[in-house]
Amino acid sequence: MNILLATIFEYPHEGGLSTHMTMLKKGLEERGHLVDVLSFSSFPHVYRTVCARLPGYVMNKWKKGRGQLWNDSQRRRLLFRHLQRVRHRYDVVNAEDIYAVLAAVEAGMPTVATVHGYYAYEAVSRGAIAEHSLEARWVEELEQEAYTLADQLVAVDRRIQQYIRRVANIEAVVIKNFIDVDSFRPSSSVCASEVRKVFQIPEDAPVLFVPRRLTEKNGVIYPVLALPKVLRRHPDTMLVYAGTGEQQERIEEEIKKRGIQQHVRLLGSVPHEQMKQLYSIATVVLVPSVHSHGVEEATSISALEAMGSGVPVIAGAVGGLKEIFEHGVDGILVKDRDVDGLAAAILRLLDDRSYGQRLAANARKKVEKEHSHRAAAERFEKVYIATSRFHSPLRFKKGSRGNNGK
Structure with a gap:
């Protein structure tokens, strides 16, 4: 098949959606399919700035969220115009966000929508749109319309499947997130000393x-809040962040307030290939996600990469993370926003390294069995074949809310 993966976001970019697309592309190509990617990055830089970014930035100064809607709608328009020109080259489009869904459907293409999260709620959670605003309601309606118009929906965990059922009364197929199990694996070939030297981490x-990503739903503030308690028993511990986002300023404030600057490294955005090096030196990986404005973590790719890399994981007991881990068997789950619970879990793993090794070994086995990119690609392939076979090109109605971004 000729398959197009489409998104209004940059590609590649920081975050799980981009990683998902990369791994899906790899798995599908290994199965003999031709796979292309269409993203906002596919268009000339000047065009992206003039058509979307600059007007959106100005409009946001006038009213929060209005510029975000303009920016996203213009990105959708760019995708739609391109899809009109290339629609006959592809058997199916796998759209990775609601605007890409609307663009593909309007272009008359067989469309599979992969739903990675709670689109409208996440826009509120990261501060892009004000809660209970006209803009928030508008995005909620666009989200519902995208789910209704797509030929087939794929949810990355059962919580999101239930969310789609509630929002649009449609049953989505569940294909849980996945990783390249050959790439993220316990490695003895990495020189730990060199990696620590590069990232300025004591030997x-x-x-x-x-x-x-340093965003509210990822609970990234809580490791900083828990660190002082950890340092009292393990005074040489280092807390290392790889990611950027709107929570960075708050994290920096809390670090300074607690006087723990020497024990924290904020690395910013780290290339995906270098993440493997950081997993190789990690004692514990923290994925302390929380409930935020109705948003729950999906099946976190970061958690899967850590599991594949043979590192014990402590995760927030929310959303899809509860579907990944069996507490005390292949990871540790902590309550939402529980600083003391997070600190206690960290201390247990630092005090008893053999316990962490047992968790990590069980987690690696689970990833190999349930979260391989090859197995996921095979499942997506079946969805694509069914979508291409039963596609109806007459679903998009002129004047609908998704039409031309209006």
Whole structure:
């Protein structure tokens, strides 16, 4: 099949959606399919700035959220115009966000929508749109319309499947997130000393690694809040973040307030290939996600990468994370926003390294069995074949809310 993966976001970019697309592309190509990617990055830089970014930035100064809607709608328009020109080259489009869904459907293409999260709620959670605003309601309606118009929906966990059922009364197929199990695996070939030197991490310090975008739903503030208690028993511990986002300023404030600057590294955006090096030196990986404005973590790719890399994981007991981990068997789950509980879990793993090794070994086995990119690609392939076979090109009605971004 000729398959197009489409998104209004940059590609590649920081975050799980981009990683998902990369791994899906790899798995599908290994199965003999031709796979292309269409994203906002596919268009000339000047065009992207003039058509979407600059007007959106100005409009946001006037009213929060209005510029975000304009920006996203213009990105959708760019995708639609391109899809009109290439629609006969592809058997199916796998759209990775609601605007890409609307663009593909309007272009008359067989469309599979992969739903990675709670689109409208996440826009509120990250501060792009004000809660209970006209803009928030508008995005909720666009989200519902996208789910209704797509030929087939794929949810990355059962919580999102239930969400789609509630929002649009449609049954989605569940294909849980996945990783390249050959790429993310326990490695003895990495020189730990060199990696620590590159990232300025002391040679023998235990490393608490947070491979997360610095956004509210990822609970990234809580490792900083828990660290002082950890340092009292393990005073050489280092907390390392790889990611950027709107929570960075708050994290920096809390670090300074607690006087723990020497124990925290904020690395910013780290290339995906280098993430493997950081997993290789991590003592514990923290994925402390929380409930935020109705948003729950999906099946976190960061958590899967840590599991594949043979590192014990402590995760928030929310959303899809509860579907990944069996508490005390292949990971540790902590309550939402529980600083003391997070600190206690960290201390248990630092005090008893053999316990962490047992968790990590069980987690690696689970990833190999349930979250391989090859197995996921095979499942997506079946969805694509059915979509291409039963596609109806007459679903998009002129004047609908998704039409031309209006």
